[in-house]
Amino acid sequence: MAAGTLVGQARGDAVSISVSGTWTAEYARSLEPLVDAAVNAKTAARTIAIDVAQIDRIDTYGAWLIERTLRALKDKGVETRLVGLPDRHRGLFEKVQAGTQELSPRPKRDNRIIATLESVGRTMAAVGEDVRLIFQMGGAFVLAFLHVLVRPHTFRMTSMINHLERVAWNAVPIILMITLLIGAIIAQQGIFHFRTFGADIYVVDMVGVLVLRELGVVIVCIMVAGRSGSAYTAELGSMKMREEVDALRTMGFDPVEVLVLPRILALIIAVPLLSFLGAMAALYGGGLVAWLYGGINPSVFISRLRDAISLQTFEVGMIKAPFMALVIGLVACVEGLQVQGSAESLGAKTTDSVVKSIFLVIVVDGLFAVFFASIGI
């Protein structure tokens, strides 16, 4: 099988182009320059006839290349004709000739500065919209919660227990491991630097306050946002994509009550528990390093810890946990229910969910710090 050929022959102001050979997809790459050359050739011809009688095989690609040549020549003001079209190819050519190729013009791009300003504006508007949606979801969550309080039998206990297993119980090993390491690292760094001025023992204060008051809960929340928040978003998002959420609504169920409430409640229960376990593991890690690396005896560590921190330090840390869980849950559910039809949108919303919830966890932590400072704790 040979690639197609194209031979032109001039007779006065009439040119006849004869095409032959194979005009199919696999040869389209080499055929395109051929027809372009034919179109661009300088000619005084008034009429051009393309003779296709010698073609062996042709498909849409070949038919379109010939049709394109005819159209281009016509645009140059030449009279064109297609001759020698065999019956077996007539249908194909008719199909190709029927196409208009008229693509509506691309929407005009604005000036670059205006476009930049517009995108900044849109981003800010989107931030405002996010805040509104989170508050709206918060309101819907509270309403659903009150509704369940009035009619407890409508609460989906099984669902909540199932989520609790996934976000709390299954998260225990990784949370313990990470917080143990964090505690150990803080203690090691503290001892290393405090030792230069002989204040090794203050490492116990630092580990105790940091872990119980700030870092323990924040690290746990970051882990939960990455581990469970993303899972919530992906689950709700794929349910939204497959119209499962709409199905629930048509059956008269409130998606917030059925899907969101058990998930967020499970988080609100799980995060304080995990924070407690995490804090204990971090103290253990810190104590271990203090003993092995800093030579601080465990009994000394414990008695020093007792002096350095009060129950209040622990409470300040723990009180933050349910609020942060609420923020993570709300963001995850809002993002999940915003997923549109495409797989790409599911991925984008899952990413957004994790990024926004980690950001908000830190913001909430900051707000608590301001609050506790102003009430003098």
Added chain:
Amino acid sequence: MSIDTHDHVIKVRDLVVDYRSHRVLNGVDVELNRGEVLGFVGASGAGKSTLARTIIGLLPKRAGTIEILGVDIDKADDDQKRAIDRRWGVLFQQGALFSSLTVGKNVEFPIREYLRLSNKLTTEIAIAKLEMVGLSPDVYREYPSELSGGMIKRVALARALALDPEILFLDEPTSGLDPISAGDFDQLILTLQETLGISVFMVTHDLDSLHRVCDRIAVLGEGKIIEAGNMERMLASQHPWLTSYFHGARAHADWHVRVKG
């Protein structure tokens, strides 16, 4: 290339396919002749889609041979397999359009991968294909999630036809379409099959499609081909499943007249 023109574009012999511990196909013999439309029917779960997916190579087989365009796919090397991939197009039941690409990019995808044409020609061919399946060129820039079910099927058909294949696999092409759209789609398949000279392997439940489009019908049941032949043969068959299928409540009385007349 050692792929030649052959009378049977697909030849399946003694095909056995297991799904977990369950034998779905048990000795299927079937062939698709050049230029014909072969319709596959059978009860839900009889293995129609399994057969199509096994031929395309998405499912492993336990025993038997599959010959496509004269090449035994067990003995084919990678180049031959790639050459075969290029010469068939598959229309999946849900369209299976890439949701992150626009309609135009979906159709252009196989063209870019296999042919490496100029951007201009690639775009023109994609638009030509979209117009051939009866869509306006304006859908070129839209995303699959913005289209209706019927349009998704048409775009999927345009993508399946992108490389001008010789074999077209259709998995329930008219499912989920209203009767008018389904009728239009049947007509579209028929005209494209005639103009492009494609051989079509169609799995369907739609009796009207079978009647309008198919040259030959094969019936799958109990893991085997129960019956194969034209519509008259189906209507004349005494097999209990066939009688209830073709003479049941949803069969049209006028077929019998049309077939005989």
